[in-house]
Amino acid sequence: MKAYIFPGQGAQFTGMGKELYENSPLAKELFEKANDILGFRITDIMFEGSAEELKETKVTQPAVFLHSVILAKVLEVKPEMVAGHSLGEFSALVVNGALSFEDGLKLVSQRALAMQKACEIKPSTMAAVLNLEDKIVEDICASIDGIVVAANYNCPGQLVISGxxxxxxxxxxxxxxxxxxxxxxxxxxxxxxxxxxxxASSALAAAIEATTFSNPTCPVYQNITASAVSNPAEIKSNLISQLTGAVKWTQSVNQMISDGATSFTEVGPGKVLVGLVNKINKEIETISA
Structure with missing residues (x-):
C-alpha cells in the first residue's frame, strides 16, 4: 500500500512552488485562486520573498500547505493512506478528499492567525531533545513547575518539547x-x-465546526491518535485537539506500516519526513515527490 505524507511548518524555502506555477496551467490556476482567497499575493512571498518574510506564521502555514496540495494535484496522487505532520494534516485531508482545496486553505489561514495570537499572549517556545528515551523526557517535563510537555514524537531519540x-x-x-x-x-x-x-483552540474549533468535511477516499492517520480515521466527525474533533496535543509521528508511521504501508512518498517542500521515516524503519521504501 502506498502512503503519502505531508510536511509541516519549517519546510518552507524561498522559491518554493515557482517551478510548479511556471510549468503547470493547473498549478497556476490554483495558486492564483489562493491569492484571491487569502487577500494578498502569497505567491510573491513564496517565489521571491526573504527567509524572514516566509517565516511569518500567517505566511508559512498557507505556503507549505499550497506547495504540498498543488503538487499532489498536478501529480494526480491516488493515496491508499495519508498522514501529515502538524499543519501537514490539513494537506493530507485535501488530498484524501475530506476537505476541498478552498476550505482547506481557509482553515489553514485561520489556524495560522489564531496560533499567532496565542503566541502573543504569553512567551512560549519549543526545544529539540536528542538521544533520550521518550519516558525520561515525559517524566522530566512532568517534574517541572510550569507548563512544558512532549509535543512532537518525531523519531526514536528525537523529541520536541513545548511550553x-x-x-x-x-x-x-x-x-x-x-x-x-x-x-x-x-x-x-x-x-x-x-x-x-x-x-487558539476556540477560534479554530468554531472554524472547523462551520466547515463541511466529506467522507475521505482513504484513511488519515491523525497526529493526536496515531491511528486510521475515516469518520468526518472524528477527523474534525482530532484536528481541534491537535492544536494543544502532541504530534505522534513515530507512532503514526509504525501504525501505517503495521496496517500495510509498503512505501512512503513525501509531497511538498523539503525531505524532512522521509528522513524521519528512514529513522523509524530502515527497511521501508521512501520517495520524495
Whole structure:
C-alpha cells in the first residue's frame, strides 16, 4: 500500500512552488485562486520573498500547505493512506478528499492567525531533545513547575518539547543532566502543540465546526491518535485537539506500516519526513515527490 505524507511548518524555502506555477496551467490556476482567497499575493512571498518574510506564521502555514496540495494535484496522487505532520494534516485531508482545496486553505489561514495570537499572549517556545528515551523526557517535563510537555514524537531519540519559556529552559537543563546529547531551544514563534495554544483552540474549533468535511477516499492517520480515521466527525474533533496535543509521528508511521504501508512518498517542500521515516524503519521504501 502506498502512503503519502505531508510536511509541516519549517519546510518552507524561498522559491518554493515557482517551478510548479511556471510549468503547470493547473498549478497556476490554483495558486492564483489562493491569492484571491487569502487577500494578498502569497505567491510573491513564496517565489521571491526573504527567509524572514516566509517565516511569518500567517505566511508559512498557507505556503507549505499550497506547495504540498498543488503538487499532489498536478501529480494526480491516488493515496491508499495519508498522514501529515502538524499543519501537514490539513494537506493530507485535501488530498484524501475530506476537505476541498478552498476550505482547506481557509482553515489553514485561520489556524495560522489564531496560533499567532496565542503566541502573543504569553512567551512560549519549543526545544529539540536528542538521544533520550521518550519516558525520561515525559517524566522530566512532568517534574517541572510550569507548563512544558512532549509535543512532537518525531523519531526514536528525537523529541520536541513545548511550553512556557522558563519551563522549557529548565527542562532543557534537566534533559542534559539526564544524558541528552542535545537539548536546544528552537527558533519558533511559540509553544505549539502544548496547552499554550489553548487561546487558539476556540477560534479554530468554531472554524472547523462551520466547515463541511466529506467522507475521505482513504484513511488519515491523525497526529493526536496515531491511528486510521475515516469518520468526518472524528477527523474534525482530532484536528481541534491537535492544536494543544502532541504530534505522534513515530507512532503514526509504525501504525501505517503495521496496517500495510509498503512505501512512503513525501509531497511538498523539503525531505524532512522521509528522513524521519528512514529513522523509524530502515527497511521501508521512501520517495520524495
Amino acid at each position: 512556557e519559556y522558563k519551563a522549557v529552559e529548565l527542562a532543557c537543563e534537566k534533559m542534559k543532566e539526564a544524558g541528552a546529547k542535545r537539548a536546544l531551544i528552537l527558533p519558533v514563534g511559540g509553544g505549539f502543540h502544548s496547552p499554550m495554544m489553548e487561546p
